[in-house]
Amino acid sequence: MKWRVIMLEKHSAYENMSIDEAISNRVAEGTSKPTIRFYGWSPSAVSIGCFQSMDEEVNIERCKELGIDYVRRLTGGGAVYHDTEGELTYSIIAPESLFPKGIHESYREICGYVIKGLSGVGINASFAPINDIVVDGKKISGNAQTRRGGVLLQHGTILYKLDVKKMFEVLKVSKEKISDKVIKNVEDRVTCVSNFSDVSMNDLCESMLRGFVDGKDYEFENLNAEELNKVNELGDTYKSTEWNFRR
């Protein structure tokens, strides 16, 4: 089985969600290879889990002022601030049959690729069920998975640099809570690659690639014409109020 790899590209939140869904549809049809994709967010964005409420989780007004996108994901999980300079994101999209049947086991396997990638830049990380990766007990990566039409889609973040202040500005936390004490508390629970290594984003991505493709036959290839058409179609859905504010 040959895999497709798409190396680091930055897209808007709507494009990123559309690309994942377009690939997932084509993999389900058997017309695209299983795909590993590394990407960033431009502009910075907030994504919320598919069962969350946009109004409850996101400070929409502040996002608009700062030019930050906001989007609902296909996957469950929590709200995430994706800084344009501070995060490497991956998606892995492939037939379910290539992974363990159990959700927990498949999280463990795919998070293992991330852990291997972090190890390549000298960071000793471990899996923290249900869906996190930690270093010294602090979260460095969050991951979310869905399965549709026989296809497993998992995407996840690798925190590169942490901007807690910005995170608090766009995620809904009462003003009283945005105190030095709370920010310190977050820094006690969350960490990032730059706390351990001066590796560049591109070199981190190369190391992640090695972690993900270990033992796999792969080639670098871009989205095909059908996928690009689907991305254009889906973009409007992911921008729509109907989708983003459905809960």
Added chain:
Amino acid sequence: MNLNIFITKCAVLFGKGVNGFAKQKIQGGKLVYVRIRYDSTIESVEILGDFFMHPEEALLRIENALVGAEVKNRGDMLERVEKVVLSEKIEMIGISPSAIVDTIMIAVAQ
């Protein structure tokens, strides 16, 4: 799954027509909250949170199945949720049928 009710319990009256709200962190699981409109029975309920459920669309069917249930009848609510979970082979991660029902019970007890 055991429940950990200590973390967050929130009070009533949110949005148009909603007269119950509760939020709690499930022990060893995720955050779940409900918005509910009810009298003696559930008129509508929305289940939200940072949990995972496959297939995702099944949550709507769980919410619909709860409409008409008596809010004080825990067993009936649980049976309604479990029936959908079994018939649709729903996988839940970080949440459970009993966590959903217990959160509803908290919302209506406010």
